[in-house]
Amino acid sequence: MSAHAFIEMRDLTHVYVSKAEANEAISHIDLSIAQGEFLSLVGPSGCGKTTILSCLAGIIRPTQGMIRINGETLRGPSSKVGYMLQSDYLFEWKSIIENVCIGLEIMGKRTKENENYAQFLLHEMGLSRYKNHYPSQLSGGMRQRAALVRTLVTNPDILLLDEPFSALDYQTKLRLEDLVFDTLKKHEKTAILVTHDIGEAIAMSDRIIILKRNPGQIKKEVVIAEELRRKLPFQAREAEGFHELFRQMWKELEEDED
Amino acid sequence: MKIDPVKIHQRYLQKQKQERIKVRSVQLLLLVGFIVLWEIASVQKWIDPLIFSQPTKIWALLLTNIADGNLFPHMTTTLSETVVGFVLGTVFGTLLASIIWWSPFLDKVLEPYLVVLNSMPKVALGPLLIVGLGPGFFSVTAMALAVTVIITTITIYTSFKEVDPNYIKVIQTFGGNKKQIYQKVILPASFPTIVSTLKVNVGLSWVGVIVGEYLVAAQGLGYLIIYGFQVFNFTLVLMSLVIIACLAALMYQVVFYIEKMLIKNRG
Numbered sequence: 111m112s113a114h115a116f117i118e119m120r121d122l123t124h125v126y127v128s129k130a131e132a133n134e135a136i137s138h139i140d141l142s143i144a145q146g147e148f149l150s151l152v153g154p155s156g157c158g159k160t161t162i163l164s165c166l167a168g169i170i171r172p173t174q175g176m177i178r179i180n181g182e183t184l185r186g187p188s189s190k191v192g193y194m195l196q197s198d199y200l201f202e203w204k205s206i207i208e209n210v211c212i213g214l215e216i217m218g219k220r221t222k223e224n225e226n227y228a229q230f231l232l233h234e235m236g237l238s239r240y241k242n243h244y245p246s247q248l249s250g251g252m253r254q255r256a257a258l259v260r261t262l263v264t265n266p267d268i269l270l271l272d273e274p275f276s277a278l279d280y281q282t283k284l285r286l287e288d289l290v291f292d293t294l295k296k297h298e299k300t301a302i303l304v305t306h307d308i309g310e311a312i313a314m315s316d317r318i319i320i321l322k323r324n325p326g327q328i329k330k331e332v333v334i335a336e337e338l339r340r341k342l343p344f345q346a347r348e349a350e351g352f353h354e355l356f357r358q359m360w361k362e363l364e365e366d367e368d
Numbered sequence: 369m370k371i372d373p374v375k376i377h378q379r380y381l382q383k384q385k386q387e388r389i390k391v392r393s394v395q396l397l398l399l400v401g402f403i404v405l406w407e408i409a410s411v412q413k414w415i416d417p418l419i420f421s422q423p424t425k426i427w428a429l430l431l432t433n434i435a436d437g438n439l440f441p442h443m444t445t446t447l448s449e450t451v452v453g454f455v456l457g458t459v460f461g462t463l464l465a466s467i468i469w470w471s472p473f474l475d476k477v478l479e480p481y482l483v484v485l486n487s488m489p490k491v492a493l494g495p496l497l498i499v500g501l502g503p504g505f506f507s508v509t510a511m512a513l514a515v516t517v518i519i520t521t522i523t524i525y526t527s528f529k530e531v532d533p534n535y536i537k538v539i540q541t542f543g544g545n546k547k548q549i550y551q552k553v554i555l556p557a558s559f560p561t562i563v564s565t566l567k568v569n570v571g572l573s574w575v576g577v578i579v580g581e582y583l584v585a586a587q588g589l590g591y592l593i594i595y596g597f598q599v600f601n602f603t604l605v606l607m608s609l610v611i612i613a614c615l616a617a618l619m620y621q622v623v624f625y626i627e628k629m630l631i632k633n634r635g
Contacts, residue, residue: 193541213542
């Protein structure tokens with residue numbers, strides 16, 4: 111469907127093995143994502159959303175199938191992919207600037223230039239004043255913004271967002287949605303968002319994939335209308351067609367609940 | 369009524385200060401009361417003065433021992449044995465925990481051995497250590513090491529394992545390897561636990577050293593206690609005990625200070 115597949119998942123299948131059982135978390139997922147696209151994955155818990163992200167991040171090796179990024183087969187963590195977790199997971203013993211630079215440090219890319227870029231991003235997120243503070247001194251929203259900077263500073267082309275707003279209060283969440291949306295569009299990133307929040311998925315995405323569970327498979331694909339896509343998430347929530355789509359998806363997901 | 373936050377704060381501080389003074393004075397009163405009661409009880413023969421001695425005698429003995437320079441070598445011997453045993457126990461314990469963390473296979477293999485070693489009374493190793501290392505500094509230090517190292521290993525390894533896996537995930541998503549995970553996450557995240565094991569180890573290494581000295585030493589506070597016991601000089605025994613209590617308290621303070629330095633930035 112997309113003109114040029116930037117990310118390509120073919121027959122992606124993963125089985126978790128434990129003492130009790132072998133559980134097929136995702137099964138034969140085929141999915142292509144275009145460069146610069148914002149894609150959301152929604153579905154009931156246990157539908158393998160996080161497993162897909164972990165495969166894309168190169169942290170787990172799929173049991174079967176493959177992922178290609180820009181034509182190259184993925185074989186482990188790639189510097190092209192950045193991962194943002196549910197909670198910020200900033201290191202309490204490091205200052206904000208040290209936290210933000212941890213990725214650069216691990217990749218051996220902590221140069222003066224990149225550090226300046228980190229400063230720039232902190233400034234962009236309104237955090238310059240806090241760069242020498244410690245995470246415990248910051249609010250939840252500020253911490254999540256710092257985590258975003260940590261992910262962006264290594265300059266990945268693809269961002270994996272694993273419910274990054276779920277631990278925040280509603281107001282902060284709405285504001286951060288706009289900020290993240292704006293930042294990603296500005297830096298021309300491709301993004302894959304995992305969320306439980308239907309509204310969030312509609313407001314932020316270009317396309318939504320609805321998954322079903324046991325095993326995780328693609329159930330339906332929803333392409334968001336052009337007018338909604340262009341708007342910032344906050345405005346999109348107010349826009350015509352939003353509620354209609356929300357109801358549709360709500361129904362779609364309800365069928366999967368027990 | 370108008371509210372003045374500055375005044376309220378001042379009042380609060382003043383109250384806190386009063387409370388502190390109260391606590392300190394009661395503490396001092398308890399100590400003085402105990403010493404005075406001890407003295408009286410001993411003089412009045414309510415307790416056996418031969419066994420329990422009396423504070424004034426202990427003090428007098430302490431002064432003569434300091435004056436003729438007899439005490440100092442005993443103190444330095446015991447203190448150095450304790451400090452060396454304590455440091456080695458902590459370092460080796462942390463090292464061992466790191467090795468076990470590194471290799472999950474080794475963890476599974478060593479688990480029952482660690483459990484057995486941990487529940488075994490380490491002082492029972494005394495005779496072996498003495499024969500192996502010769503009576504003196506090395507065997508006594510080794511005893512302190514033996515008492516502390518296993519429990520340190522277990523405690524620190526447990527804290528390594530309890531580090532939130534999501535922190536490890538953060539490092540992994542950047543392509544970090546195991547060494548980087550250890551350096552950037554596991555070790556720094558476990559600093560608070562390591563420091564709290566230090567506190568426990570202060571007490572434990574004193575146990576190891578004193579028992580070690582009971583068994584072999586020709587010098588040290590443990591030796592003084594055994595010597596006093598053999599010649600039935602309980603003033604000497606009690607004096608040594610008081611010194612040990614003071615030195616151990618001092619060491620604890622040092623560890624407390626290190627703790628403050630290491631984890632001052634954690635919320």
